[in-house]
Amino acid sequence: MIKLPKDKIFNNEFITTYQQNVKDFVFHKRGGINFFHHSFSADEISSGELINCISMDPFSRDGLNSKNEYFLKDYYEFSNFLLYSNHYLNIIKTQFTIKKGSNYKKNLMNERVFIINKFRRNDILKHLGIDNPSITKNEKNYLEFHNKIKGEFKRNNANIAKLFDYNDFMRSQDNIRNNILENIKVIICPYCNRQYIDIYSYEGKVKSIAQIDHFFPKSIFPLYSLSLLNFVPSCSHCNCIIKKDKLFPWVSVYANNPLDEKYFYVNYHNVNGLYGDTNSFNLRISPQKKEDINNSIFFRHQEIYENHKDEVSVLLKKRLIFNEGYKNSIEQLLSNKITEHEFKFMIFGVTGNDSDYLTIPLSKLKNDILKS
Numbered sequence: 001m002i003k004l005p006k007d008k009i010f011n012n013e014f015i016t017t018y019q020q021n022v023k024d025f026v027f028h029k030r031g032g033i034n035f036f037h038h039s040f041s042a043d044e045i046s047s048g049e050l051i052n053c054i055s056m057d058p059f060s061r062d063g064l065n066s067k068n069e070y071f072l073k074d075y076y077e078f079s080n081f082l083l084y085s086n087h088y089l090n091i092i093k094t095q096f097t098i099k100k101g102s103n104y105k106k107n108l109m110n111e112r113v114f115i116i117n118k119f120r121r122n123d124i125l126k127h128l129g130i131d132n133p134s135i136t137k138n139e140k141n142y143l144e145f146h147n148k149i150k151g152e153f154k155r156n157n158a159n160i161a162k163l164f165d166y167n168d169f170m171r172s173q174d175n176i177r178n179n180i181l182e183n184i185k186v187i188i189c190p191y192c193n194r195q196y197i198d199i200y201s202y203e204g205k206v207k208s209i210a211q212i213d214h215f216f217p218k219s220i221f222p223l224y225s226l227s228l229l230n231f232v233p234s235c236s237h238c239n240c241i242i243k244k245d246k247l248f249p250w251v252s253v254y255a256n257n258p259l260d261e262k263y264f265y266v267n268y269h270n271v272n273g274l275y276g277d278t279n280s281f282n283l284r285i286s287p288q289k290k291e292d293i294n295n296s297i298f299f300r301h302q303e304i305y306e307n308h309k310d311e312v313s314v315l316l317k318k319r320l321i322f323n324e325g326y327k328n329s330i331e332q333l334l335s336n337k338i339t340e341h342e343f344k345f346m347i348f349g350v351t352g353n354d355s356d357y358l359t360i361p362l363s364k365l366k367n368d369i370l371k372s
């Protein structure tokens with residue numbers, strides 16, 4: 001639900017130390033990478049820009065030499081094909097309410113064609129037969145192709161999984177898991193924006209109650225096992241009960257400049273709804289982008305946020321009572337001006353800024369409703 005701004009996550013000093021640690025770890029393993037036609041020796045991987053990129057952000061690939069760029073691009077496209085394809089197989093079908101008839105079949109066919117067209121320019125997928133027109137004809141053919149690609153990907157990942165062994169790496173570094181979480185500086189789960197994921201200090205050591213979710217699951221995409229921008233701090237409900245190792249309908253949780261798009265809406269049945277009567281309004285989740293719609297279904301936000309109708313009710317009541325006139329009277333009392341953000345925070349517990357999403361639970365719900 002919440003996108004994390006890339007530039008506000010991790011400081012440079014932490015990134016440099018982390019990259020060096022991953023470099024030492026991989027070099028110590030002395031293995032190489034073979035991924036389809038791509039091949040790297042142990043020296044090539046750990047000598048600099050490739051490992052720096054993999055350990056931080058293998059998804060944007062800025063300023064790499066062409067050999068490294070080509071390999072990471074192929075790996076990313078392959079990963080994304082599996083992500084989209086799995087998403088089609090597991091989620092998209094549930095979105096069509098009428099599950100019979102020619103429209104249903106046509107919609108599914110369109111989705112298959114969309115996915116195949118999106119990835120058909122990739123050289124490896126081309127070599128594995130993505131251009132074969134029979135793939136999109138029916139479910140059976142599509143599933144066969146999907147499974148073939150998944151199998152090939154897994155086979156080609158075997159030595160990569162040995163090199164980028166997350167559990168081994170975590171064991172080899174002192175308290176690294178908690179240090180990573182401390183550096184991400186997000187204390188509310190970005191998947192639900194409800195639960196705290198506290199970081200704290202105990203007997204001189206950083207501790208946390210957060211989980212580190214691998215956005216691209218490490219069991220399927222081992223190249224991203226140690227990538228900082230593949231780590232998402234999350235609550236145990238979102239990570240262990242809902243997401244687990246499933247593939248996820250977003251492309252990433254991190255973005256350069258995340259747009260704050262409206263997610264929550266209130267539908268009033270009658271005037272009592274405006275006064276916060278919980279029987280007189282509906283809380284509706286209606287994102288604009290397809291990937292956000294998929295995300296809301298995936299994390300069951302509509303169902304889970306039903307539990308917060310009482311909070312919405314209080315918010316609606318407060319909005320009526322604590323209006324501009326109230327703000328003026330407080331300012332007179334204090335003989336001081338209060339900014340709009342300060343006033344909002346005093347009354348509603350949110351400032352209205354995007355930064356709320358990283359530190360205040362239910363801030364997305366509250367900000368969206370206050371904007372309406």
Ligand SMILES: [Zn+2]
Nearest residue numbers: 189192235238
């Ligand atoms: Zn959560």
